[in-house]
Amino acid sequence: MPAPKPLLVATDLDRTMIYSGAAAGATESATVCVEHLDGAPLSYMTARGADRMRRLAATAAVLPTTTRTIAQFGRIRFPGEPWPYAVTSNGGNILVDGRPDGQWRRRIDAAVRTGGATLAEIATALRARIDDSWVLKFREADDLFCYLVVDLAATPADFVSEWDTWCRDRGWSASRQGRKIYTMPTAVCKSRAVAEVRARLIASGRLDAAAPTLAAGDGALDAEMLVAADHAIRPRHGELEELGWQRPGLIVTAATGIAAGAEIIDWFTAALPDQVLAAEPTS
Template identity: 65%
Template structure:
């Protein structure tokens, strides 16, 4: 193996039925890769599943998601099992499917040392009361929180105002569709990706020259994309709406579900020669 591929999942490789059909039409039939309570939830095109399986034989693929551990485990992602995966936006590293408790302890210490507590954020949200436009309020892995909102009813200044309050306390705010996340600055995907790369170099799986290739669509992916040797984002999502760019970034031609195929082909084309096993 000669490369590490760190890729976001939702709206990067996997899509809801609605998101799948937005933008560029997929070029092949689709398959369901996640069910929730027996109902289909997330999908990939058949061609994307084949590309991902092939990529997993060529490089170390590192699923890297803001999903919690339980949410990630629901996905039947082609190419599994994964030696490593990153969940909870970098708060958890799964090693052979199990959380690395030493890594999480370090993350918890970093958050305590640099940010207000999750309890403090909850108290501020309590101060807002329970407006009708907040449909759900969730805490994820005792690490960060998010709101599911009614976009039409949410005040236009809420994300900016909430973001300002959080920024003064070591947190950042990101809106992804109907979800508004509040995340400690110390919890980020790029740090977990760097840790996995260091472990793979230490055990001889990767050479110390191995590049990091990355993909993602949301603001919570931005630092990971910026830290990679080369990165790609789809022509949709939060980063696209922001017009976000960084050095060595490619933007797909396709949007919607068709972007996943383009992203996976882009990864495949950039694996250094000799990566196949």
């Protein structure tokens, strides 16, 4: 069996590692497309960042950790795949060699049932509060949570805060990331899924028990994961930046947009033990 990996990297994807053309920002770096939708290019990384991620995945335990549904995650060709584990649906699903882990999902479903309102109850209450003048799409995701795609300019200024307050008393929460407003059960969070994968990797001998966990993310749904990690980084953009969110020891990138993604990968790589870094070819 190969030696245990010395580092666990749990990273959000959208607007942390990968970027739409609109979210990428001004860049002089060469880019590579890592996602297509209906045959059209959709998401990108810098070419250097993609190369560094492939190298990182060969030496560290990299765990893609996303709020995307299983199907949406399946569109991404994230450098370093195939992934032994991935976290989707904001922690509601753990993929093992690309397949949903039924045992984990049953645990999550039980936690949601005991935690408060059902998805059907939340969806009904949400639909009663929205209309087509500012909501472009309403979606339920993997039978776990729901989200809106909105016209930001037309969205009532106090909607998210008022809706979040209503949800909190029922075991749910609301947050906005870009044009999406998520309504999520508190039982569904990335940090719990990352802890589960970490335990499995250690038990199987694939991760050193003393390996630190590093995490990256840009949105409020990433905050718990960043707090739970040994070391954390966020880009200088996104919801957490707008909130001025901090935690002790948090690193904030110097760059914004797609260049921040490459900077985060360099930060992950620099955390590898010296002997691993010494064995890496120079770029």
